[in-house]
Amino acid sequence: MSLKPTPVSEKTAQYLNDLFSSEDDFLRNLRQEAAETGMPSISIGGVQGAFLQVMLRAMRARFVLEIGSLAGYSAITMARALPKRGKVVCMEYNPDYAAFIRRKADEAGLGDKIEIYVGDAKETLVNYIPQFGFDFVFIDADKPSYSEYLDLVYPLTRQGGIIAGDNALAWGFVAEDNPEFEPRNVKAIKDFNLALRNHQGLSACFVPIGDGMAMGVKL
Numbered sequence: 001m002s003l004k005p006t007p008v009s010e011k012t013a014q015y016l017n018d019l020f021s022s023e024d025d026f027l028r029n030l031r032q033e034a035a036e037t038g039m040p041s042i043s044i045g046g047v048q049g050a051f052l053q054v055m056l057r058a059m060r061a062r063f064v065l066e067i068g069s070l071a072g073y074s075a076i077t078m079a080r081a082l083p084k085r086g087k088v089v090c091m092e093y094n095p096d097y098a099a100f101i102r103r104k105a106d107e108a109g110l111g112d113k114i115e116i117y118v119g120d121a122k123e124t125l126v127n128y129i130p131q132f133g134f135d136f137v138f139i140d141a142d143k144p145s146y147s148e149y150l151d152l153v154y155p156l157t158r159q160g161g162i163i164a165g166d167n168a169l170a171w172g173f174v175a176e177d178n179p180e181f182e183p184r185n186v187k188a189i190k191d192f193n194l195a196l197r198n199h200q201g202l203s204a205c206f207v208p209i210g211d212g213m214a215m216g217v218k219l
């Protein structure tokens, strides 16, 4: 037992990746193809993917909402952990990225499990009335909107469902008062972490995986 987290060196990260990654050839190729088409390399890693899959399977999740889907790496990873009639609803701003996701979801044989809404997720969410409560919501889009997303997705999440925000370590700057890297985004993540932690309707925790995930289960 320890009160102090063990630092993860490059070598340890590689070891974990070798042992616990959910990434297969399809996802490796997707990552490469996305980079070749000029998309930024900012999707989750395979160790995070395996964590999400275990969590979704453990909670027998059927409905997932993802805010910010890029090339569909995390959406496809999560869709693979859902049962037959499960669904990942993706909200993605960029129409070219959305078209890429559509193609890759079909190639993966997950076309019927992945639904995509194109546009600013804040606008989509305001008018969005799903026919079900989400089991899991993954927030991974523009950082300045994270706290707003939390407010918008809370009513759409079922009791016992989980809301998570990625990059909760803010690229290592989360504890800095005057971060030299992306100060506006770091501040937004700090605000989100605090809002999640203090939310009366959530029981929150922090998972130091990848760039960190802050999570809360709806009470």
Ligand code: SAM
Residues within 6 Å of the ligand: 042, 043, 044, 067, 068, 069, 070, 071, 072, 073, 074, 075, 091, 092, 093, 094, 097, 119, 120, 121, 122, 140, 141, 142, 145
């Ligand atoms: N979740 C993806 C994965 O791990 O494979 C990575 C998502 S990437 C970090 C962030 C995505 O959010 C980008 O594709 C970007 O276009 C999208 N995004 C940014 N602002 C957005 C907004 N207001 N509404 C919807 N999507 C947005």
